Amino acid sequence: MPASSGKKVGVIGAGMVGVCAASYLQRQGHEVFMLEAGKPGHGASFGNAGAFNASSVTPVSMPGMMWNVPRWLFDPLGPLSLRWRYLPVVAPWLIRFIRAGTLEKVHAQARALRPLVGATLDALMPLVRDAGAEDLVHCLGHLYVYRSPHGPQKERLAWELRQENGVQIDEFDADELRQLEPTLARDFVRGILVRENGHTSNPLGLVERLLGQFLRSGGELVRARAFGFDLADGRLAAIRTDTGDLPADAAIVCAGAWSRPLAATLGDRIPLETERGYHLMICDPEVMPRIPTADAEGKFVATPMESGLRFAGTVELAGLTAPPDWRRARILLDQGRRMLPGLAAHYTEDRISMWMGHRPSLPDSLPVIGPSRATPDVIYAFGHGHVGMTAAPMTGKLVADLVVGRPPAIDITPFAPARFA
Ligand SMILES: Cc1cc2nc3c(=O)[nH]c(=O)nc-3n(C[C@H](O)[C@H](O)[C@H](O)COP(=O)(O)OP(=O)(O)OC[C@H]3O[C@@H](n4cnc5c(N)ncnc54)[C@H](O)[C@@H]3O)c2cc1C
Incomplete structure (x- = not known):
């Protein structure tokens, strides 16, 4: 009106x-x-x-998340990176973040x-x-996949928070997951589909x-x-x-x-910081999931896009002006291949594009x-x-x-x- x-x-x-x-x-x-x-x-x-x-x-x-941080920071394939020079700037935000x-x-x-x-x-x-x-x-839901049968259990609090707030889920074992998304690697043995997404x-x-x-x-x-x-x-x-x-x-x-x-x-x-994130896209990929699929442990998402397959995720604390570290995007390709083994082992640069963006956090x-x-x-x-x-x-x-x-x-x-x- x-x-x-x-x-x-x-x-x-x-x-x-x-x-x-x-x-x-x-x-x-x-x-x-x-x-x-x-x-x-x-x-x-x-x-x-x-x-x-x-x-x-x-x-x-x-x-309990902080216990994972050292492992993530020192794992080159990990979902979190910090430019050490930026630590003094981001420290007050990190303290509030931990307290939250x-x-x-x-x-x-x-x-x-x-x-x-x-x-x-x-x-x-x-x-x-x-x-x-x-x-x-598109209203196809969002799929979370795990390599361990105990994966969802390790994220129990996250799933409790969702369900307490009325989110309905459907759980799948390895065979059912295969039928739902045949392109996924066979080592994914548990899946949770949220249909309302x-x-x-x-x-x-x-x-x-x-x-x-x-x-x-x-x-x-x-x-x-x-x-x-x-x-x-x-x-x-x-x-x-x-x-x-x-x-x-x-x-x-x-x-x-x-x-x-x-x-x-x-x-x-306002203690606004940027959590920088990356994507890597493959143009005309050999395989693509039908439903956006999150590797719950790797903390990235594979989304079928109009112009190809997009792997997106990772958090980098480095501020608004530091140049992108494209290794962070290439990591997504390694992880994506592990998720979707039908992808090619090599791509020419013209089939790949990368991007870095600033989450306002x-x-x-x-x-x-x-x-x-x-x-x-x-x-x-x-x-x-x-x-x-x-x-x-x-x-x-x-x-x-x-x-x-x-x-x-x-x-x-x-x-x-x-x-x-
Ligand atoms: C890798 C990655 C994956 C993500 N995946 C998801 C997802 O799947 N789902 C989801 O919900 N969110 C996702 N997000 C988060 C989401 O992208 C952001 O939260 C969202 O896009 C923020 O939108 P915005 O309009 O606030 O900011 P922006 O899109 O950044 O827009 C801000 C605009 O303001 C303009 N601007 C800045 N300063 C000024 C000024 N002084 N005067 C005029 N204009 C100005 C900028 O140029 C910019 O165009 C993801 C983020 C990243 C990085």
């Missing part, structure tokens, strides 16, 4: 979160413009695993995340239908289609970098950008991993969604970490609620920016 008095709203950042926020605001009758410093959809939303996992309620920092992983806290984080991610497809599909992008979104076969394409619909519906895209806000008597007057001030009644900060300095201009010190695995401390007119919507594609559609709805002062559709107290004060 259109708002009775539409506002002029600037959405900073044209990633998945930004386009969902802009689309929902526009549907409410506001005059919306998006601000993008680079190319729309070319941030973290470009090359992720494409999963819309309604079941993604498990925080990254979990009880108590049993009590992870239960609370999972409860907070479920309404944000659980309705992902319900919140996404109206936008997808408007944009004519149904061909890019979906995925996109082209994350960038999806952002671009949603953006296209936003523009066709009268929205505007401004190519500029926002660097601050002009306030008058505690109300927003304009967004400051490198091409001049842009008058606005409200601003939404959806600048992903680059949001921290914008919040700092309003006095909010808060230490407690929850995003920041809510107004700034300086003014109710600037609303934060960033820090979605590993689940930003999934959480973006509901975040967009919440932002549209907040702009008109409507009670948000779900409890956003756990996402309050002030929780770090």
